Amino acid sequence: MTNNTVLSRHANGVTTLTINRPEKLNALNAQVIDALSSAFAEAAEDSQTRVVVLTGAGEKAFVAGADIAELSDLDVQQAQTFVERGHALMQSIERLGKPVIAAINGFALGGGCELALACTMRIASDNAMLGLPEVKLGLIPGYGGTQRLGRIVGRGRALHMMLTGDPITADAAFTAGLVSDVVAAQDLETSVDKLAAKLAGGAPLAMRAIMDSVHEGADLSLEDAIAVETSQFVAICQTGDMREGSSAFLEKRRPAFTGA
Numbered sequence: 001m002t003n004n005t006v007l008s009r010h011a012n013g014v015t016t017l018t019i020n021r022p023e024k025l026n027a028l029n030a031q032v033i034d035a036l037s038s039a040f041a042e043a044a045e046d047s048q049t050r051v052v053v054l055t056g057a058g059e060k061a062f063v064a065g066a067d068i069a070e071l072s073d074l075d076v077q078q079a080q081t082f083v084e085r086g087h088a089l090m091q092s093i094e095r096l097g098k099p100v101i102a103a104i105n106g107f108a109l110g111g112g113c114e115l116a117l118a119c120t121m122r123i124a125s126d127n128a129m130l131g132l133p134e135v136k137l138g139l140i141p142g143y144g145g146t147q148r149l150g151r152i153v154g155r156g157r158a159l160h161m162m163l164t165g166d167p168i169t170a171d172a173a174f175t176a177g178l179v180s181d182v183v184a185a186q187d188l189e190t191s192v193d194k195l196a197a198k199l200a201g202g203a204p205l206a207m208r209a210i211m212d213s214v215h216e217g218a219d220l221s222l223e224d225a226i227a228v229e230t231s232q233f234v235a236i237c238q239t240g241d242m243r244e245g246s247s248a249f250l251e252k253r254r255p256a257f258t259g260a
Helices: 030-045 076-094 111-118 145-153 155-164 170-176 185-200 204-217 222-236 240-250
Strands: 006-011 014-019 051-056 061-063 100-104 107-109 121-125 129-131 181-183
Touching: 006 030, 014 030, 014 185, 030 076, 051 061, 051 185, 061 100, 061 111, 076 111, 100 111, 100 185, 107 111, 111 129, 111 145, 121 170, 121 185, 129 170, 145 155, 170 181, 181 185, 204 222, 204 240
Parallel strands: 014 051, 051 100, 061 107, 100 121, 107 129, 121 181
Antiparallel strands: 006 014
């Protein structure tokens, strides 16, 4: 990395990215956005990376939001650049082609919640708080929150969260389907590591095809979305991983997927 605002470590097929501004509750600024963009670009190209874990430094926050100091005086062009930079990052995470797990250790507000929304899976500590409070600043979510939140929790619940600006607890987020699991704060790292290890040992081409099918089909008619799934299925049937998985099942052994 070119700076220490995002720390990266790799082990056993898992790259862990840690946003490292605990004194600012890991708030997103231009430097962090650029560092994350570079880190995810590297993960996309790294054949040794099967899974990415994204978290925040310290015990208080995943990401508590955008750096308000950078927002207060944006002119039209600066506002356009600001949102485009964020959208590009969120899309690169969502379409990485590899599972990205958000380990939400505390506050995930504003841009931090939007960052989590772009991830494949979200695991929260029991002290986490999630929300999009931009309306309280006279703003709207600008990194895809108005679009992704409703797709995950439903339009009515999303509008309630965004129009009130009130954050919700980890348990409420689980009930809403915003996070897939809630664990004790002291168990978050272990739980996420266990999930990441499981995914890292899985079939990477099949997982990518599943994620691509979900994303590509989301805004299509059911008929067209099924066509996307069919195309992905046919392609996967030609892979070495599919043959290895089938052979391992028949031979009652653990498959060794290579991504080929």
